[in-house]
Amino acid sequence: MESIKETIDELTQVFNERMNEFQKELKGSTNTTSSPTSSISTQFNSFRTFVLVALENLQRQVEYLSKQYEDLEMRFKDVI
Numbered sequence: 139m140e141s142i143k144e145t146i147d148e149l150t151q152v153f154n155e156r157m158n159e160f161q162k163e164l165k166g167s168t169n170t171t172s173s174p175t176s177s178i179s180t181q182f183n184s185f186r187t188f189v190l191v192a193l194e195n196l197q198r199q200v201e202y203l204s205k206q207y208e209d210l211e212m213r214f215k216d217v218i
Contacts, residue, residue: 139204146200150193157186 164179 139200139207142200143197143204146193146197150190150197153189153193157182157189161186 161182164182
């Protein structure tokens, strides 16, 4: 379970780094608010929010599963 948590943390970090780079490029290429890049920027922000929420949900699920696993281990040890 710990390796899954680490993998999610690494994915989150890489995602944030790349999205920050992309966002800087978008800001540099936006000249007016009515340009096509403003639509791309809006879509980018929506996508970024979606991915971050999905990663947070995955993290919570892993934590929940880890706790359930530990509880089962403790019950099994009590039976033996």
